[in-house]
Amino acid sequence: MLKYLRGPTSQCCKCCKSSRLATILWVCGVLLFLVIVGGFIRSKIPRKIICSNEASQAFLDELCHNYTVGVASGSLCEPLCTGKIVYRECLGHGVTPHVLKANFQGEEIILKVKIIMEKQLELNPAHSLRFNREYFEKSAKLQYSKFILDDKTKVNKKVFDYVYSECANQDGILPYQKMWYCQSLLGREFLLSILLKDTNSLPKIYGTCGNVFAVENTPDEKLEGSLIDGRSWSTRARLGLGLLDMIEKLDNTPYGTLYLCDIRFPNFGAVKVGSDYVVKPIDLDFTWLPAQMKQVMIGVSNKTCHTDEHCHYQACLSRCNYKTGYCEPDTYSNNLVSICRMIFTTNAKVLKYGIFDKDLPVNFQSRLTILLKKCSLPSVTPWPRTSPELMKELRAVLRASIHSNNL
Structure with a gap:
């Protein structure tokens, strides 16, 4: 009789253990799923990475070195590299400096850094390739038309005059190295800032140095x-x-x-x-x-x-x-x-x-x-x-x- 009773009881215990194991496995599976999904969601949430003051200062030091050796140019290079423009803080947008705050002539300004995308800058001021205004206009027109005006609209000469005067040497020649710096600026924000600079509808633009342009600080x-x-x-x-x-x-x-x-x-x-x-x-x-x-x-x-x-x-x-x-x-x-x-x-x-x-x-x-x-x-x-x-x-x-x- 006892033997007979032990059999079903043993079976029940096995069933219970199996059921508990299944429940544990199911719970573990659900938890694992939630962890994976949570990690995926977190990976999709944009994180604002504040760039460091050290990285910002290192970037500005390198830019000023390139200005000293004749690679970078622009109306703001001299004040930036002689202490007339004083760096204050990095406002972020990445692990590299993209937006910096500085002081210039008693006012706060914003330095916007544009990344050189197409080629690595060759830091050789003796490079033989040199370009004139006509070449620059041809190379820049596509970007200008894409971001600002269509091909049927007369291209605004004042924009090219401004950009070329910022980028070229005093003799009107644009060296190869400066060309790549200059082309990095030719995006919608910079071109619109020049195109509409007399309308007072956008932040005032102060000038450029290499792949940086400066505008008035209009805090958000x-x-x-x-x-x-x-x-x-x-x-x-x-x-x-x-x-x-x-x-x-x-x-x-x-x-x-x-x-x-x-x-x-x-x-x-x-x-x-x-x-x-x-x-x-x-x-x-x-x-x-x-x-x-x-x-x-x-x-x-x-x-x-x-x-x-x-x-x-x-x-x-x-x-x-x-x-x-x-x-x-x-x-x-x-x-x-x-x-x-x-x-x-x-x-x-x-x-x-x-x-x-x-x-x-x-x-x-x-x-x-x-x-x-x-x-x-x-x-x-x-x-x-x-x-x-x-x-x-x-x-x-x-x-x-x-x-x-x-x-």
Whole structure:
């Protein structure tokens, strides 16, 4: 009898042990999966690596050495390498210095470093290849046209005059080594800074040295989203007025609208002038004049869509053609729509909050809410140009709210 009872009990124990083992293995498998997935997700989260002061100073020392031996040139090399420009700190963007802060003539400036991509710089000042202005224009025209104007538009001679004067020797000859330094500058941000330098719509450009160009410091801290909660209504309203002024300038450049497609708080800087703020874009990597904007949206038009939200290039939106199921290439949102959606409010659900999402003055809450909805979600098809009437109404309400708040 006991033998008979022991058999099933033994079987049960084996089953229990097997079940427990299976459970343990299953739990371990789940934990391993979570660890792997967690590591993958963490690897996809961008990390802001702050470059060191040592690396920054080493870079500047090397640049000045190249200037001394005749390899690098530019109007800022002499002040940079004789102590007139004083390095302060590295603002980051990688393990190598890309954005540096410095002092020059009593003002803070930003040094933007462009990486030499195509070839290793040959540090031999006696190299035989030397280029003239005509060769430089031919080699630079492709990059200029790609980033700034299309081939049908007359190339702006002032841009080439400025770049060539920064890069070439005093005799008007451009040595081979300086050519590679100079070509590293020919990206959208540098070229736009020169093209629009007389419009006061972008940070002022001071000059170059090698693969570095300097602009005025327009700090982004005042528009930092995480700090908006602690700002008074008057401050937020004045920042909003500064952004509206910026939109008006960018909509009316001599070359047409400069479209902003990367709308984030850190991409705008504000400087206080009296009691008001002057706001400027400080990262131009995803900004486009009309010819290039159209080409960008033609690329978007290859996408199938079910709603307008499927038709976008970052913050620049197109319309969905519901009949064809494809995005429209010839119509896209204006800068006011983008700023309203991404900075003033959070309808796009990209940021935690906008500067006008919370704590609106009671007397102006209803009117301002209507205007913000109107400018961030326009119902008109196709997308309209920036409405002067809407801009005027927004300005009037913001100014009246500031006045009321100060009483």
